[in-house]
Amino acid sequence: MELDPLLLSRLQFAFVVSFHAIFPVFTIGLASYIALLNGLFYKTANAAWDRLALFWTRVFAVVFGMGVVSGIVMSFQFGTNWSNFSYATANFMGPMLSYEVVTAFFLEAAFLGVLLFGRGKVPQGVHLFAAIMVALGTFISSFWILSANSWMQTPAGAELIDGRFHITDWSAAIFNPSFPWRFSHKVMASFVTGGFVVAGVSAWYLLIGRDVDANRRALSMCLWLLLVLTPAQAVIGDFHGLNTLEHQPTKVAAMEGNWETQSGVPLLLAAWPDKEAQDNRFEIGIPKLASLILTHHADGVVPGISESARDEQPAVWLVFWSFRVMVGLGFLMIGVALVGLWLRRGGRVYRQRGFLQVLRLMSVTPFIAVLAGWFVTETGRAPWLVYGVMTHAEGVTPSLTGGMALFTLVGYMAVYAVVFACGLYYLTRVVRQGMLPETGDDLDASPHAKRPFSAANARLDDDAAPTWRQ
Numbered sequence: 001m002e003l004d005p006l007l008l009s010r011l012q013f014a015f016v017v018s019f020h021a022i023f024p025v026f027t028i029g030l031a032s033y034i035a036l037l038n039g040l041f042y043k044t045a046n047a048a049w050d051r052l053a054l055f056w057t058r059v060f061a062v063v064f065g066m067g068v069v070s071g072i073v074m075s076f077q078f079g080t081n082w083s084n085f086s087y088a089t090a091n092f093m094g095p096m097l098s099y100e101v102v103t104a105f106f107l108e109a110a111f112l113g114v115l116l117f118g119r120g121k122v123p124q125g126v127h128l129f130a131a132i133m134v135a136l137g138t139f140i141s142s143f144w145i146l147s148a149n150s151w152m153q154t155p156a157g158a159e160l161i162d163g164r165f166h167i168t169d170w171s172a173a174i175f176n177p178s179f180p181w182r183f184s185h186k187v188m189a190s191f192v193t194g195g196f197v198v199a200g201v202s203a204w205y206l207l208i209g210r211d212v213d214a215n216r217r218a219l220s221m222c223l224w225l226l227l228v229l230t231p232a233q234a235v236i237g238d239f240h241g242l243n244t245l246e247h248q249p250t251k252v253a254a255m256e257g258n259w260e261t262q263s264g265v266p267l268l269l270a271a272w273p274d275k276e277a278q279d280n281r282f283e284i285g286i287p288k289l290a291s292l293i294l295t296h297h298a299d300g301v302v303p304g305i306s307e308s309a310r311d312e313q314p315a316v317w318l319v320f321w322s323f324r325v326m327v328g329l330g331f332l333m334i335g336v337a338l339v340g341l342w343l344r345r346g347g348r349v350y351r352q353r354g355f356l357q358v359l360r361l362m363s364v365t366p367f368i369a370v371l372a373g374w375f376v377t378e379t380g381r382a383p384w385l386v387y388g389v390m391t392h393a394e395g396v397t398p399s400l401t402g403g404m405a406l407f408t409l410v411g412y413m414a415v416y417a418v419v420f421a422c423g424l425y426y427l428t429r430v431v432r433q434g435m436l437p438e439t440g441d442d443l444d445a446s447p448h449a450k451r452p453f454s455a456a457n458a459r460l461d462d463d464a465a466p467t468w469r470q
Contacts, residue, residue: 052435104138108134192230207356245303
């Protein structure tokens with residue numbers, strides 16, 4: 001059996017990115033939540049906010065560590081599997097990844113230690129500042145990474161000369177046409193993910209009657225947040241879709257399962273796209289709704305997949321169904337947030353066990369939605385690495401063999417399985433322990449430096465509550 005290095009390289013990168021993506025989308029939102037909790041404690045001196053901040057900082061330490069470990073590998077793959085792409089885009093991708101390290105990673109590294117181990121050892125205001133800087137670092141990191149990815153989707157400000165991209169306008173390249181909506185969509189997804197995870201964990205604690213006062217506060221805060229952000233995410237997603245229709249019409253056509261350019265296109269709720277036949281095997285849809293959403297006119301014209309040559313069409317079935325998973329879960333999140341608003345009357349939201357159980361289950365749905373959206377974004381642009389300019393086949397390493405690609409793919413899967421198992425063990429341990437007793441626990445019981453993961457296990461002596469140096 002002949003192994004295809006191109007296919008295996010794509011599968012390898014897809015596996016690594018999909019594994020890595022679930023961690024930043026959580027830590028971005030969680031870092032901001034931790035900064036908010038520290039700010040509330042700084043302002044009110046209410047111990048509930050301090051204990052919540054401490055608990056979620058311990059969770060953040062584990063997830064952040066897993067994200068760093070799983071993300072480092074991606075940059076290596078540019079050289080091992082995609083050397084032609086690396087050579088061609090070095091003038092842009094090199095500086096972008098360097099800016100991410102210098103402006104974001106260094107910022108996070110500088111203040112992460114203070115956030116994890118400085119509680120009770122530095123002035124309270126300094127600890128709050130460290131939390132804010134870590135949160136800011138996550139945003140800056142997302143800015144550079146998403147700008148680079150968006151440039152691959154909608155290249156701008158660059159000219160291809162002798163097989164290499166030369167930047168002619170850095171502003172146009174960084175703030176390329178799809179970047180504003182892609183960045184907004186990602187950041188909003190991070191807040192929604194963090195909100196549902198915190199709400200789900202808080203709901204579980206309320207079900208078992210642990211730290212009721214603090215977790216009522218956390219749940220209430222998250223439900224108000226989700227009530228605003230979930231519909232806002234739908235609006236941003238709509239604008240992002242319109243932007244994609246302008247710059248990547250084939251991707252939108254695949255999302256809609258629309259093969260022929262036509263007016264009055266129905267919104268397909270279900271179908272089975274058949275790329276070979278250039279048609280759908282069956283369809284269940286709402287007449288003219290796709291045209292209305294995409295063009296704001298019921299009889300608006302929507303481009304068809306067949307406008308592109310067959311070898312330039314993506315895996316339509318994957319784009320089509322991934323899009324429906326993402327949108328379906330998005331509407332489910334909006335519905336849960338609205339139910340939470342309805343149950344607030346009389347405080348039922350904290351006692352309705354059925355709703356609390358639903359929140360527990362909902363804590364995983366944002367991750368599924370994010371992965372589904374990522375599949376739409378990345379598979380929808382196939383076969384292009386740099387949209388309309390460089391294909392996957394042109395960007396792969398020429399000397400790479402199928403055996404080499406398969407060996408590294410299996411290796412990554414094995415290593416990441418261990419990383420995920422260890423991380424899940426630590427997270428489960430932290431959540432089961434819950435918030436530390438009010439008698440006084442901290443992230444560090446020792447004056448010596450520790451590993452970041454040790455933040456998940458550390459304790460203070462039980463005979464004294466933590467004190468802040470003023």
